Each structure stands twice: as C-alpha cells, then as structure tokens.
Amino acid sequence: MASYTQEDDDHYRSEFSSSYVVGSFPKDFVYGPDDPDQDITTILSPDQKPKILLMGLRRSGKSSIQKVVFHKMTPNETLFLESTNKIESENISNSSFVQFKILDFPGQIDFFEPSFDSEKIFGGQGALVFVIDAQDDYMEALQRLHQTVLRAHKVNPHLRFEVFIHKVDGLSDDTKIETQRDIHQRANDDLIDAGMEQIHLSFYLTSIYDHSIFEAFSKVVQKLIPQLPTLENLLNIFISNSGIEKAFLFDVLSKIYIATDSSPVDMQSYELCCEMIDVVIDISDIYGKDEGVQVQFDKESSSIIKLNNQTILYLREVSRYLALVCILREDNFDRQGLIDYNFLCFRNAIQEVTPSASITSTPPSTTTHFLLTFDASLILLLTSFCTLTEEPEKSLYVAYGCV
Numbered sequence: 125m126a127s128y129t130q131e132d133d134d135h136y137r138s139e140f141s142s143s144y145v146v147g148s149f150p151k152d153f154v155y156g157p158d159d160p161d162q163d164i165t166t167i168l169s170p171d172q173k174p175k176i177l178l179m180g181l182r183r184s185g186k187s188s189i190q191k192v193v194f195h196k197m198t199p200n201e202t203l204f205l206e207s208t209n210k211i212e213s214e215n216i217s218n219s220s221f222v223q224f225k226i227l228d229f230p231g232q233i234d235f236f237e238p239s240f241d242s243e244k245i246f247g248g249q250g251a252l253v254f255v256i257d258a259q260d261d262y263m264e265a266l267q268r269l270h271q272t273v274l275r276a277h278k279v280n281p282h283l284r285f286e287v288f289i290h291k292v293d294g295l296s297d298d299t300k301i302e303t304q305r306d307i308h309q310r311a312n313d314d315l316i317d318a319g320m321e322q323i324h325l326s327f328y329l330t331s332i333y334d335h336s337i338f339e340a341f342s343k344v345v346q347k348l349i350p351q352l353p354t355l356e357n358l359l360n361i362f363i364s365n366s367g368i369e370k371a372f373l374f375d376v377l378s379k380i381y382i383a384t385d386s387s388p389v390d391m392q393s394y395e396l397c398c399e400m401i402d403v404v405i406d407i408s409d410i411y412g413k414d415e416g417v418q419v420q421f422d423k424e425s426s427s428i429i430k431l432n433n434q435t436i437l438y439l440r441e442v443s444r445y446l447a448l449v450c451i452l453r454e455d456n457f458d459r460q461g462l463i464d465y466n467f468l469c470f471r472n473a474i475q476e477v478t479p480s481a482s483i484t485s486t487p488p489s490t491t492t493h494f495l496l497t498f499d500a501s502l503i504l505l506l507t508s509f510c511t512l513t514e515e516p517e518k519s520l521y522v523a524y525g526c527v
C-alpha cells in the first residue's frame with residue numbers, strides 16, 4: 125500500500141482549500157456581506173430580520189468581536205484591523221434559527237447629528253451591544269452608554285441592551301469582579317437619576333482571547349430566537365431520556381450555542397464542546413476526501429471523543445449548520461443505540477420547529493418517540509407527544525408502554 129506522503133497531504137489540503145468538500149459543514153466562513161455601496165436606508169429597510177447593533181467608543185473592540193465570532197479571525201490578527209469609518213452591515217443567515225443582521229458602528233459616530241436617523245437605526249426587533257474597553261478609563265464610555273441607551277429606548281422600548289465589559293483578559297480575577305460591579309452600579313445609577321430605572325441592562329465580561337466572547341454572544345443571539353423555549357424543552361427531554369449530562373445545540377460556523385438544556389452551563393464544558401467542533405471541522409477538512417472521491421459528511425456523520433476522566437463528548441449533525449454536542453459519562457455510552465435513536469427523534473422534532481412553523485403561528489403538532497432505559501435489562505419505549513405551542517412547557521406530556 126502506498127504510504128501517505130507530505131506531497132499527498134499538500135495536494136489534499138490545496139484541493140480542500142479551493143473547494144468546500146467536507147459535506148455539510150461549510151468551509152468558507154463568509155456569510156454573504158451586503159453590498160458595500162448601499163446606504164443606511166437600504167441596510168435598514170423595514171422587511172428586516174432582527175438586528176444586532178455593535179456600538180461603543182473607538183478602539184473598544186467592536187470589529188474584533190465581529191471578526192473573531194463570525195469570521196474565524198484569530199485574536200492576534202485583530203491587532204491589524206483598521207478603524208471603522210462607516211456603518212458596516214452583514215447578514216448572518218446560518219440555520220433557520222440564526223438569522224439576523226449585524227451592524228458595526230464607527231466609534232466616532234455622532235448620534236446627535238441630524239443625518240443620524242435614529243428611527244431607522246434603533247427601530248425594529250433586535251439588540252444593542254455596547255462594548256466598553258475595561259483596560260481603559262471607562263468614564264467616557266459610561267457617559268456614551270447612557271446617552272445611547274436613552275436615545276435608543278426612546279425610539280424603541282423593545283430594544284434589548286447588552287453591555288460587554290470587554291478586553292478583560294488583561295485583568296486579574298479580583299479586578300474583573302470589581303470592574304463589573306463598578307460599571308454595573310454606575311450605569312444603573314445614571315439610569316435611576318434619569319428616571320429610567322425600568323431599562324434593563326445585561327452585563328457580560330468578555331475577551332476575544334478566550335471563549336467568553338462566544339458565550340456572551342450566544343446569550344445575545346438566544347434572546348432573538350423566538351423558538352428558544354421549545355428548543356430547550358426538546359433538549360431537556362432528549363438528555364433526560366438518554367443518560368446525557370449536558371447538551372448544546374451549536375451553530376457550527378460561529379460556535380454560538382443557540383440552545384442548551386436547563387442545567388447550568390459551566391464554561392469549561394462549553395469550551396470543550398467548542399473545541400470538539402473545531403476538531404471535527406479540521407479533520408473533515410483534511411481527510412474528507414478519499415482518492416479524489418468526495419466522502420459525504422452527511423446527516424449520519426458523528427464524532428466521539430473519549431476523555432481520560434470517564435467522560436465522552438458526542439457530536440451529531442442536526443442540519444447543514446447545526447450540530448448537537450453532548451457530554452455524558454462513559455458508562456452511559458454503552459447504550460449508544462438508544463442515544464442515537466433518541467437523537468433521530470430530536471432531529472425530527474427540530475425540523476418541525478422552523479420559523480415557517482413558528483410557535484407564534486398555528487401550532488404544528490408532532491409525535492416524538494424517545495427510548496428510555498431504566499436499568500440495563502429493561503428498555504421501555506417512551507412515546508412523548510410534543511405539541512409545540514406558544515407555551516410549550518405547559519403542553520408537553522408523556523405516555524409510555526413496554527416493548
């Protein structure tokens with residue numbers, strides 16, 4: 125058998141870099157930028173999906189966040205980013221759940237200029253992410269945050285406000301906590317003084333040098349997904365019937381998790397799952413082709429990583445852009461058939477939870493079968509009837525029988 129040489133490797137790599145061949149995980153991470161010449165009126169025309177507005181002072185890190193999360197830019201490459209001098213818009217349209225427009229504003233933008241059309245910018249559904257550089261003096265940033273929030277809230281009381289206390293990689297743990305407390309206190313005091321205490325600000329400690337920026341963005345994006353309660357319920361049913369400890373439904377391109385079950389998220393588990401996605405994409409990228417014949421990375425594809433602490437990471441693809449990553453104890457993986465069966469049920473149910481079958485419109489109805497093990501010798505067929513309605517948690521009920 126011919127050995128696999130460096131030449132072969134280079135050949136495969138160049139083949140792969142010129143065309144995407146790893147099946148359903150797309151290799152080019154381009155989301156289809158909007159026409160760079162279009163003006164703000166076109167960017168914000170009313171048919172729109174939710175918007176995420178990235179605002180903050182100059183050099184606070186807005187463009188870096190966007191590039192790292194949505195374009196796989198490495199943190200060090202952001203050192204060479206030039207200052208943004210006009211509003212930059214991009215469509216993020218991955219799975220049917222991750223659909224929004226992200227707008228990167230130049231730091232020096234003047235909201236009080238007559239040409240600044242607040243109605244168009246702040247109107248509609250979405251979130252305003254205000255980035256504060258925690259390594260710098262943040263008094264001016266707080267003042268700008270206050271002005272921005274008041275102005276935006278006046279135009280659109282439904283807009284969500286998310287404050288990223290950013291670049292915390294340079295701070296000690298104590299300083300991080302103290303900075304967050306101080307910024308939280310001052311920002312809320314300013315709102316109380318202005319008589320606007322009803323405005324809610326959410327705070328996150330972020331850095332592009334670790335997974336905190338992905339975690340924070342996940343939470344921002346989740347709030348824009350109307351089907352979130354349904355997805356969480358499905359994940360809860362899936363893990364509790366499969367002996368799984370934690371499951372994340374990932375947007376593969378960005379590594380944002382769009383939903384997880386209701387057990388608490390610990391950062392280390394999230395990081396492990398993100399890294400698993402990177403490994404799977406890299407391996408598919410390099411070895412996804414066999415002697416020139418494309419090996420499909422299709423809906424049957426999966427990956428298992430055994431850790432040395434009797435834990436297993438299990439990845440299954442849900443759709444072209446979504447993957448389910450589970451963490452479970454090695455003992456429970458003896459029943460892989462059961463997990464796989466339940467996964468199929470989960471995937472079928474997810475396909476019904478699309479925006480076209482929106483939970484706010486006529487509720488679709490699906491019957492989902494989950495296999496459940498009570499002990500090693502007894503397997504029950506659990507038939508779970510999930511009727512997806514506006515309040516899915518009230519409409520889930522189960523019945524089971526022996527097989």
Ligand SMILES: Nc1nc2c(ncn2[C@@H]2O[C@H](COP(=O)(O)OP(=O)(O)OP(=O)(O)O)[C@@H](O)[C@H]2O)c(=O)[nH]1
Binds near residue numbers: 202205230232291
């Ligand atoms: N240490 C550290 N530096 C960061 C982080 N995020 C961004 N930076 C750096 O901050 C600098 C400014 O980043 P940009 O993304 O250009 O900032 P911006 O807010 O888009 O700037 P304008 O376009 O001028 O408004 C760059 O040198 C980045 O490398 C972070 O999390 N930690």
